[in-house]
Amino acid sequence: MVKRRINLHPFEGGSTFTTLDIDIPDLCLRNGEHMTPDVLYGAADRDKQNFSVLLRCVDCGLFFNRQYKLINRGDGNFTNYRVGTEIDLLIAPKIATNVPDSIKKISSDFDKIYNQAMQAESYQLDQIVGIGLRKALEFLVKDYAVKQNTAKADKIKSDTLQNVINDSFKDDPRIQSLATGAAYLGNDETHYVKRYETKDLKDLKRFINSFISIIDMNETIDETLRMRAEGK
Structure with a gap:
């Protein structure tokens, strides 16, 4: 100065x-x-x-x-x-990520990390966006798995992401497949040599958004089932 x-x-x-x-x-x-x-x-x-x-x-x-x-x-x-x-004159543009409320309730950490990753993308920080998305994915996968099985919360939190995907979602092949695909692409963003060279950040975001949509749909279905049960 x-x-x-x-x-x-x-x-x-x-x-x-x-x-x-x-x-x-x-x-x-x-x-x-x-x-x-x-x-x-x-x-x-x-x-x-x-x-x-x-x-x-x-x-x-x-x-x-x-x-x-x-x-x-x-x-x-x-x-x-x-x-x-x-x-501080740094004014961050507001990024509309449109994360559903059901997802925010399951994992507020996911919402925070995902928004930060999208903020990084708005600043054209393309080398760190994928790393942020990979971290966001892990939080959502594990928090959703804990919600589904609170008795195994400690094991889920300490286990590897892929083990959690394999064990917690084995009865829902759609969620398991999307989470696995997103994890593969997320891992690619952190490694020196990419395994899936034909895929990029757009695909990673697409997989995560589809993963979000299925969870949101499942939560909505569960809500209607509870509503019907309470109405009897």
Whole structure:
């Protein structure tokens, strides 16, 4: 970081209303080279609670900005502005994963991990998306297996994913087949050499989504069976 003095302008524009010394990054966000960026403009928000600074790399010309809290330690007749903490400008786009409520109830961890994997994909982090999906799959498989057989919860949680798939879903070949296929493709995403070279992330997501759909369907069927039983 390097300290620079900036002139801070009001939200509406116009003359400088205060001057501040702030710490700004001395690395280019594009190439990582050390440099001292040009300070182009500083402006507060409407309520003078925060302010932003527009910067430019002196080497490549990349524009970027930083945002900080603006603290006024004065009183009604006197202003004494100081720089507060820097504000994180990373705004993650909301990804609509449409995970059914029934799945969230079975495995809240799956929902969290799956959403993070999809978030990574939105940032084009294609080398880690599959790893996240593989982890999400394991949580859903094991949590669903535990729901089906709570007496074996400890064994299920500590066993390998494939053993859980083979043992817990042997009476439902559709779930067993989908979970196995998704596990194979998920494992491929973590290995140096891929076993299924004709398959990719799209197939892994398709298998997991189909796995989700069958579980959701089973949960809905169980709900209607309970409803009918209670109605008798």
